[in-house]
Amino acid sequence: MTGAVLVVGEVQGGHLTPSTGEAVAVGRSLVAGAAELVGYAAGSAGASAAPEFGGWGVARVLVAADPALDGAPVAATAIGVAAEAERLGADIVVVPGSTFGRALSARLAIRWKAAAVTGVTEARRDGSSLVVARPVFGGRATERRRVDGGRVILALRPHAFASPAGAPTPVRTEEVAVGPLPPVLLSARRVSVEPTAKGAGPSLTDASIVVSGGRGLRSAEEFRLVEDLAVSLGAAVGASRAVTDAGWRPTSYQVGQTGRSVSPQLYVAVGISGAIQHLVGMMSSRVIVAINSDASAPIFRVADYGLVGDLFQLVPALTAEVRRARAS
Amino acid sequence: MEIVVCLKPVPEAETRLRVASNGTTLDVEGVKFVLAGYDESALEQALLLKEAVPGSKVHAVSFGPAPRTEEVLRSAIALGADLATWIEGPSGPGADPVTAARVVAAALADVPHDLVLCGKQAGDDEAGLFPGALAETLGLPDFDSVVDLRWDAGAGRFTFLRATDAGGERWQVPVPCVIGLQQAWNDPRTAKLPNILKSRKAPIAKRAAAEVPGPASVPVGFALPPPRTGARLIDYKTPDEAAQKLVRILREEAKVFP
């Protein structure tokens, strides 16, 4: 082992995602001694996105610019990453805390013969071991895990780390080959990519602010109040299952046990009672605000700040005030 | 179609979490383990596919200790699973999910499977590692965060939507494959009493867990966050005043205003 760390970037819309920067920050803190931190970018947009690693101080980036990776399952990307991690003699691979990162780490664990841990909120070396912390049970508990010696893949919890700041570094890129992909992976075809909603803001898992609405919104039309507030805050929109069950919004909006888990800086729950199945999907948010007419709603037990009252009066006033405050 | 559905017994959602006396895991004393969350959806999806594709069988597979693993398999049979395999061994809260996947992969070597359905993530460890690790071990493609799974009989392949951070991706995938499901059903079926009674005597194939030495993470700590103290309720006379106060707090005190 050389103590080198490989950070796999996620390329989206031709650019590295913000969560890639978070992975660089963790990778940087884990590089041992004089070893190197190396970036990795895959897919046909990999070459043009790779220099963005320099913004986080990464000077060397491997680029697997194979267009065959674009519409292939994540397993295809894992093949190249495992080969390069092996060649570098890395002992840690860090991947972003996204759907992509998590899927990649599972394949990589087998292919590169490494331990893998997801949802990581803390990571440090301890002699020849690596110790991590991660929330479990929907943020109702935190577990610490240790990997003794050997290789580790870390997939991070979104927003748990800050991207490195500082002067950009010039980037040296190196083309790397992936080799022929196994036919079993090529027979799966991605036929289309659909953005969440037309002109929508940030995605639920990436957003640093999430505004979610519940049954209290009364109808699909009135749910717009929540979306207006989200637009004013630059936030992503979520919903309780009552809303997605009623068909007011698609299931991709659902936050909770059977929807998405989010952990933004700010979570605003509007007209949501706070059933345990909803709470486990958002309880690890840093700051929680609840707006509900029922002062005894369980959501107020996990919220940091609460407005008790009629959302149909409070939310439009809040949207207007946010607009005013952001303009000034 | 041979549908294998992987089920992990997890503590029921309402469980009051306590730290075990070793300080490193959940105290499972008195905890009720159930079929829950995404795994309940995965089983429901398996049963819907079986109904849609004549000649299909649903085979429930679970790796874990007695008695919870057998109980979860019996509930799967009561709901309509045709076969059940219990891989007996140490698995559960705190166990390494990649190791669990390698154990189950070893057991699936001689079990027919066109589709292996899993939950996107387990309700306890929320690792989301098992389906991908299982698929890589079996040499199959895997897809996580899948919703709207349909079988296209004419073309002999699945179509589905993969919910990603950026939106969704539509896929066409031939069998065999592994799916990590992220579907929320409006009304997953409940077992009928005669079926519950029948499931008590149904045969369950039991096997010992294979030895799979290899890299793994071990739990070394389990902690509960300090209880939230409850929201600070902002008092106000008019909605405008409420909005102004909240924005000021978010900006100056919580420092989360964009």
Ligand SMILES: Cc1cc2nc3c(=O)[nH]c(=O)nc-3n(C[C@H](O)[C@H](O)[C@H](O)COP(=O)(O)OP(=O)(O)OC[C@H]3O[C@@H](n4cnc5c(N)ncnc54)[C@H](O)[C@@H]3O)c2cc1C
């Ligand atoms: C297996 C299982 C899985 C589940 N998974 C999920 C999941 O992933 N995500 C999820 O969200 N739920 C999930 N649920 C459902 C969950 O139990 C609740 O039923 C659901 O979260 C309730 O949604 P809600 O808070 O919007 O609705 P309600 O519980 O009906 O609450 C509506 C709230 O709106 C308030 N309200 C009404 N009118 C106004 C007004 N004018 N102004 C202000 N407030 C108002 C009310 O006081 C109330 O508190 C699951 C349930 C099960 C059994």
Ligand SMILES: Nc1ncnc2c1ncn2[C@@H]1O[C@H](COP(=O)(O)O)[C@@H](O)[C@H]1O
């Ligand atoms: N011990 C197990 N036995 C059977 N299936 C499992 C087991 N552990 C995990 N799974 C499956 O893999 C999914 C994801 O689990 P995890 O990777 O632990 O989050 C679960 O929803 C189950 O479908």
